[in-house]
Amino acid sequence: MTSELPPLLVLGPPALYSLFQSQNSNKYRFLDAFSSNLPLLQFLQTQQIHPSSVRAILCNPLQPVTADVIRSLPSLGIVVTVSVGSDHIDILKCLRRCIHVVTLGTQFTADVADIAVALLIDVHFKISAGDRFARNWGPCKPLASPSGSKLGGKRVGIIGLGRIGGEVAKRLEAFDCIIMYHSRNKNPSVSYTFYSNVVDLASNSDVLILCCPLTEQTKYIVNKEVMLALGKDGIIVNVGRGALIDEKVLVQCLMKGEIRGAGLDVFENEPNVPEELFALDNVVLSPHAAAYTLDCFMDACEHVAKSLDAFFSSKSLIISPIT
Amino acid sequence: MTSELPPLLVLGPPALYSLFQSQNSNKYRFLDAFSSNLPLLQFLQTQQIHPSSVRAILCNPLQPVTADVIRSLPSLGIVVTVSVGSDHIDILKCLRRCIHVVTLGTQFTADVADIAVALLIDVHFKISAGDRFARNWGPCKPLASPSGSKLGGKRVGIIGLGRIGGEVAKRLEAFDCIIMYHSRNKNPSVSYTFYSNVVDLASNSDVLILCCPLTEQTKYIVNKEVMLALGKDGIIVNVGRGALIDEKVLVQCLMKGEIRGAGLDVFENEPNVPEELFALDNVVLSPHAAAYTLDCFMDACEHVAKSLDAFFSSKSLIISPIT
Structure with missing residues (x-):
């Protein structure tokens, strides 16, 4: 039968x-x-x-x-x-x-957008690192010293303003972030600043959030030049696909402090995560679980x-x- | 001099x-x-x-x-x-x-509100637990099974709709959460549902967020009755003061799964954190660092x-x- x-x-x-x-x-x-x-x-x-x-x-x-x-x-x-x-x-x-x-x-749109925001806030305010710290030491030893800055007012560059990117933008506007974006084409229905060039977007952003699909054109769209343009106070969040970022370079930039931090839900060679990241406090690792509800x-x-x-x-x- | x-x-x-x-x-x-x-x-x-x-x-x-x-x-x-x-x-x-x-x-208003949202998303989507998991095991072993539900549509009960509570509400509206609140008095300038009784608020909420000051009246405002009214799918976030919650009862409820999880930036006997929490994956601990920027x-x-x-x-x- x-x-x-x-x-x-x-x-x-x-x-x-x-x-x-x-x-x-x-x-x-x-x-x-x-x-x-x-x-x-x-x-x-x-x-x-x-x-x-x-x-x-x-x-x-x-x-x-x-x-x-x-x-x-x-x-x-x-x-x-x-x-x-x-x-x-x-x-x-x-x-x-x-x-x-x-x-x-x-x-998965809403959940992936939620996670993108969560990873950004986590990296920015060191939530997971603080949790790890509390579990290891108890909060009697507070984190070394205040660092970082307010999330409000931060310039967030979204790469790929599709469904997910749009939902990320909506959420971060409520945190008083300033939204800008790069995508294949300018979207006439939004008022966010558009950059046709990713390096220019990075130069003018405090945060980059990757929400675009992986294609031949977008592979390594965040390369060394983009990371250096973002700079040492910059945060990268990736909820798209691992290979949107040159992962080897990302690891180096994170280790050397050439960017401030990263929240990663995806990796270039899943299910493998670069082991160098395990020891870093400026990175939050999410096992491609963005939509795991x-x-x-x-x-x-x-x-x-x-x-x-x-x-x-x-x-x-x-x-x-x-x- | x-x-x-x-x-x-x-x-x-x-x-x-x-x-x-x-x-x-x-x-x-x-x-x-x-x-x-x-x-x-x-x-x-x-x-x-x-x-x-x-x-x-x-x-x-x-x-x-x-x-x-x-x-x-x-x-x-x-x-x-x-x-x-x-x-x-x-x-x-x-x-x-x-x-x-x-x-x-x-x-500190915006930062504390940011952290309240971050703790909620973290507990809801198990961000810190996932990060811990990835660092220990690598993501080749995904989290046991999908769990939880969308954040959008969740009924969030805010206890204390002052400056911080209002900013929390504004942020969570962008996540399509439904906001309700308890405070000393009904606020005529907002349209959120008001509950004069905390147990009623808890019964009608999926999430409780504590943003009120600690006074004689608000000490243990979240007691066993409130936690049981919130129920086993409920999440508690505290960015107010530790003694707003009966911490001993909270620990028991978290260990027995009588509530789903908690995100805690404050503790009843700071700088001490109940050690029972260190082993739990349904709690996110933040060492009173909400505004640590x-x-x-x-x-x-x-x-x-x-x-x-x-x-x-x-x-x-x-x-x-x-x-």
């Missing part, structure tokens, strides 16, 4: 996967490729599935959907990823083959289920914009 | 005290009682200062200005404290003796200097409201 259900090739499971499975066990035969060490085609063989019967992939940002994967599945029609970004998917190949790529929509994943699972339903029932499929 | 300057009895030094001293060394003879173990009158004797020549005290929240202290200084005319609260000062005694009590004004202390020092100048030059003195 199960074998008559259409196969769903799961390259990377979403959080709450077991819940998702139980809710959809009457609809799909789940092929858990992520739990096998075999190459894809051999794995399918062990499941007695012919590659041409696989029409749908479910994945997350940690498993790339490469040109090879796409090539080996001649009937592939949809790739659903449990992420906002699609940089782990060979989008060009999908477009050429008319394969739908469905990313998450607004499910039950609410979000419930929403995300529903989105995935609806997208797959629409595809397999051949109704018109609303494709999320590929950012 | 120095002996001709009016004495300034320093019971507790502000941060940046050495800067303050150097800026005001031509105006006052600084009597650093805080650095002596002697009783006050004996200390003054060693300094060859008659108690009746002391007209001004500078203090911070860690050193009480008791009725005894006030009684022993017959010419005392002003107590300047480097704090927003004045609960460490015997206010009634000061009022009866017509002694000016000068607290800080708005210098250089900007703030520069502002505070200026405020202190101006207040003392006004007093000693007998100009009319603008007294900050005693909250």
Whole structure:
């Protein structure tokens, strides 16, 4: 019976996967490729599935959907990823083959924006460092000396003023921060100062917050020149993708005090974090957990289920914009 | 020469005290009682200062200005404290003796509000716990499972809607939280729901944020009944004073999961923190550092200097409201 259900090739499971499975066990035969060490085609063989019967992939940002994967599945029609970004998917190949790529929509927007603000405040006021300090020493020994400055009035440069960037801006305006931004194009509907050049943005900012997708154009958009332009009082927050920043240079700048601090939810070679950061008090590390709430994943699972339903029932499929 | 300057009895030094001293060394003879173990009158004797020549005290929240202290200084005319609260000062005694009590004004308002929001987001999204986790294990082992819910839509009950409470409300509105409050009186200029009873507020809130001064009426305003009314999904943030919460009960509730978490910038017996909290991941500890920025202390020092100048030059003195 199960074998008559259409196969769903799961390259990377979403959080709450077991819940998702139980809710959809009457609809799909789940092929858990992520739990096998075999190459894809051999794995399918062990499941007695012919590659041409696989029409749908479910994945997350940690498993790339490469040109090879796409090539080996001649009937592939949809790739659903449990992420906002699609940089782990060979989008060009999908477009050429008319394969739908469905990313998450607004499910994670508010949470990622919340975390961006949290990381900024944490670095600025040394919240995690203070907590660590209190647990190690008790607060009878206060932090060395007052440092830093007010958050209000700080010039915050947002790189990528999309949905998440816009929500970050809204929140930080309530803290009386001054918002400016860089993006591909100037947004005529906002009054924030626009910089077409990231170095200029950095020179005029106290804080840089990365909210843009990772593309060939945005890889290392924050490089050494940008970090030096931001300067030794500057803070960088990254809730986009690790490779938006030249991580080796970032580590050096943090260690040498060439920038003041960083709040990082993403890393260049996830799941690895540069070990040099573990000893630094001017960095807050978040294990790509920006949207790690039950609410979000419930929403995300529903989105995935609806997208797959629409595809397999051949109704018109609303494709999320590929950012 | 120095002996001709009016004495300034320093019971507790502000941060940046050495800067303050150097800026005001031509105006006052600084009597650093805080650095002596002697009783006050004996200390003054060693300094060859008659108690009746002391007209001004500078203090911070860690050193009480008791009725005894006030009684022993017959010419005392002003107590300047480097704090927003004045609960460490015997206010009634000061009022009866017509002694000016000068607290800080708005210098710390924005920073304390920023920290209140930071502690809430940190507890809600487990930022410090995640950072600790990443440093110990690397992010290759993600947090156990998604938990919690969106911050947007949460009902935040603010206890004490004064300057700081108002700034907290403004910030959390930008996160789409629903604001409600308790204070002595309903504030007709805001549209937030008012609760005259703290238990009712707690029953209708997901989060309680304590921003009120410590008085006889507000001591233990958050007691066991309030915590149980808030319930096991509730978060408590305290940026007021430690004794606003029954700390022993709070520790028990946190350990038993009777409330979800707490972000604490203040403690009942500072500088001591209950050791049971050190092992808990549902609490964020901040060593009464809410306003620990250089900007703030520069502002505070200026405020202190101006207040003392006004007093000693007998100009009319603008007294900050005693909250």
